[in-house]
Every structure is written in C-alpha cells, then in structure tokens.
Amino acid sequence: MLISNCFRKFSSVAAAALLLCSIPATQAEPLTLEVNPRTNTIETSVELTPLVSFDLKIKFDNAVGLSAENISVDAQLLNVNDPALTSRLPDSLLTALPTAFPVQLSITPDPSKGFSFSGAYEIEIYTKSLHYTEGSPLRLFHSHANATFEDMTTMTGAGSMRVRGNGGQFSDFVILADLRSKSDVINTKFTRMQSFVTAQQTNLGYAAVTALDNALSAINSALAAQQTGQALAATQQLINLLESDDGTLFPNVWRSAGDLVNVQGRLLGMATTLRYSLRTL
Known part of the structure; x- marks a missing residue:
C-alpha cells in the first residue's frame, strides 16, 4: 500500500511506532476528569491498554459552568481499517490512523447544562505510545458531527509525542499520519x-x-x-x-x-x- 511505502521515508523509530501490531477496537469509555474552574482547565491521564496511554489537557481563556457534570470526554480504540473511520479521512491513501495509537477522543458537553466558553480553547495530547522525530507526519485532527477529519495542529513536539491544537467547537479528535504534500x-x-x-x-x-x-x-x-x-x-x-x-x-x-x-x-x-x-x- 502507498501508506506503507511512504512510511519508509521517516526514521525507523517513527516507523516502528506506527507499524506495531493492530490493537483491537473497543467501545467508547467515559474518562474521569480533573476539572479546575479557577484555571479553566480539564485534565486526565488514561491507560486504555498496556501499550496505549495518554495525557489530555484542555484549556479555556474564559469558561462558565465548567465542571465534570457538564462535560464528558470519551476514549475509544478504533479499527484502523473500519470504513466508518476511513470514509472520514481527508485522503484514504495519504492519511491514516497509526496502529500504535488508534484512539478517538470525543468531547461532548451536556446540551441541557449551562456550560459556555469564549474565544478558542487549546487541546493538548501527550502520549508515550508514539515517538516524535524530526519530520514526523503525525498531526492532530478533529471532526464535527461525523464530518471529514480536519488538521488542527498548532504544535508537535517530543517527549514522546505531544500535539496541540486550537478550536471553537467540540468534536472528535484523533492523531493521524498525514503524508499529503505540505x-x-x-x-x-x-x-x-x-x-x-x-x-x-x-x-x-x-x-x-x-x-x-x-x-x-x-x-x-x-x-x-x-x-x-x-x-x-x-x-x-x-x-x-x-x-x-x-x-x-x-x-x-x-x-x-x-x-x-x-x-x-x-x-x-x-x-x-x-x-x-x-x-x-
């Protein structure tokens, strides 16, 4: 496949991180959140399997009604070949969910509660399941209402892989390997x-x-x-x-x-x- 061939352009460390054995898909599970209204932040640390773990942080400039009761975050392991996923990719040949981190996060505020925020939030995912190298194709994507995933990356960095993005509405979030031209x-x-x-x-x-x-x-x-x-x-x-x-x-x-x-x-x-x-x- 084109994706497999293109991965050879990157370092062996990055390739190994992306080409681990597939992890079975799971049902979405709600995450326990640490919410701090004073700093307008949501944080959590999650281990979905011994191989898949991550830290999540969401920060708002200004939020009202920010509490664990008013917002939920679910994590799910996906089948990287599931048509329900691949049909939402921006390019089925040049973008792919890494098998080492086939995670979808879904952030869903309760519509019956009074949660709101102004401006853009910042979301950061840090995981040791992937490894950052210079030239890595890994990017943060989001999708609203089951639409096509869109690149929202504002930062990628080491230790082992850290990605950030900004947004103005909530969505599904995934890390994808993006081999499209810049x-x-x-x-x-x-x-x-x-x-x-x-x-x-x-x-x-x-x-x-x-x-x-x-x-x-x-x-x-x-x-x-x-x-x-x-x-x-x-x-x-x-x-x-x-x-x-x-x-x-x-x-x-x-x-x-x-x-x-x-x-x-x-x-x-x-x-x-x-x-x-x-x-x-």
Missing part, C-alpha cells in the same frame, strides 16, 4: 477558512466582513505568488486581529445548547493551524 495541506486549510468566512458573512457586520476579506486576500495573494514569508506575516496579522477583538466584531461565544457560532474561536483555530503549516513549509 502545499496541499496549506491550500486545504486556506480554502476551509475562506469557505467558513463566506458562510458566516450574514452573521457579521460590514467592518468584520471587510477586515476578514482584506486579511484573506493578503494571504491568498502571497500563497499564489509562493511567498511563504509574506503568507506567514499576513496570517499572523489575521491572528492578531482576531485575538484583539473582545467579541464586538466577531461573535466569540460557544455554549452547550449549540445555538451560537463561535466565529472568533473557529477562525483562530483555522488561522493558527495554517500558521503552523506555513512555518514547517
């Missing part, structure tokens, strides 16, 4: 952000639409000219614009009832993961 990943991320802005224009005022159109035009022009440095600078300007807003220009609240679109948080997630890919180009 230019394809960048174009996909930009197109996704552009489509989201277009879809949200009716929820935004003139000033917000104009600012976003100008920011996206600057990024697009730089990408078309293959000016990575200029694209990175324009993306950073967009991130600065979003982070400096207090919700006046861009709606920035998500709540468990599911009745609000957290435009600021979702755009920050898209922009920061685009920045990550531009930095690694």
Whole structure:
C-alpha cells in the first residue's frame, strides 16, 4: 500500500511506532476528569491498554459552568481499517490512523447544562505510545458531527509525542499520519477558512466582513505568488486581529445548547493551524 511505502521515508523509530501490531477496537469509555474552574482547565491521564496511554489537557481563556457534570470526554480504540473511520479521512491513501495509537477522543458537553466558553480553547495530547522525530507526519485532527477529519495542529513536539491544537467547537479528535504534500495541506486549510468566512458573512457586520476579506486576500495573494514569508506575516496579522477583538466584531461565544457560532474561536483555530503549516513549509 502507498501508506506503507511512504512510511519508509521517516526514521525507523517513527516507523516502528506506527507499524506495531493492530490493537483491537473497543467501545467508547467515559474518562474521569480533573476539572479546575479557577484555571479553566480539564485534565486526565488514561491507560486504555498496556501499550496505549495518554495525557489530555484542555484549556479555556474564559469558561462558565465548567465542571465534570457538564462535560464528558470519551476514549475509544478504533479499527484502523473500519470504513466508518476511513470514509472520514481527508485522503484514504495519504492519511491514516497509526496502529500504535488508534484512539478517538470525543468531547461532548451536556446540551441541557449551562456550560459556555469564549474565544478558542487549546487541546493538548501527550502520549508515550508514539515517538516524535524530526519530520514526523503525525498531526492532530478533529471532526464535527461525523464530518471529514480536519488538521488542527498548532504544535508537535517530543517527549514522546505531544500535539496541540486550537478550536471553537467540540468534536472528535484523533492523531493521524498525514503524508499529503505540505502545499496541499496549506491550500486545504486556506480554502476551509475562506469557505467558513463566506458562510458566516450574514452573521457579521460590514467592518468584520471587510477586515476578514482584506486579511484573506493578503494571504491568498502571497500563497499564489509562493511567498511563504509574506503568507506567514499576513496570517499572523489575521491572528492578531482576531485575538484583539473582545467579541464586538466577531461573535466569540460557544455554549452547550449549540445555538451560537463561535466565529472568533473557529477562525483562530483555522488561522493558527495554517500558521503552523506555513512555518514547517
């Protein structure tokens, strides 16, 4: 298979981590959470099998009603060849769930409770089941409402594998090996952000639409000219614009009832993961 052949491009350590014997799929199990409302954090440490364990941390800038009763996190071992999974991959030939860590996390706030947050959250997964090496293809992906998994990575690092991402809504989360070209990943991320802005224009005022159109035009022009440095600078300007807003220009609240679109948080997630890919180009 193409995936198996491409893995040979990476170090033997990384390849060994990805090509361990398959781990049987399991039913989703709820995790015991350590919730700290003072620091707006959720943390847990999990051992699903002797070979599969991880630490999870979610941090909010500002949250209301954050408690273990208002939010649940489930972990499940998946069959890497399950059509229900492979049909949600962005590319069935170039992206794959590593058999050493076939884990899906599902974060589900109780819609009947009063949990909400503003801006973007940060999620971090740390696992010794995978090993980070320079050039590793491992990335953090999320999927909302069983849609296609999307790359949300903002950081990858050693010890043994640590990944982070930002988001504005809750989803399913997986770590995938992504062997798509970096230019394809960048174009996909930009197109996704552009489509989201277009879809949200009716929820935004003139000033917000104009600012976003100008920011996206600057990024697009730089990408078309293959000016990575200029694209990175324009993306950073967009991130600065979003982070400096207090919700006046861009709606920035998500709540468990599911009745609000957290435009600021979702755009920050898209922009920061685009920045990550531009930095690694």
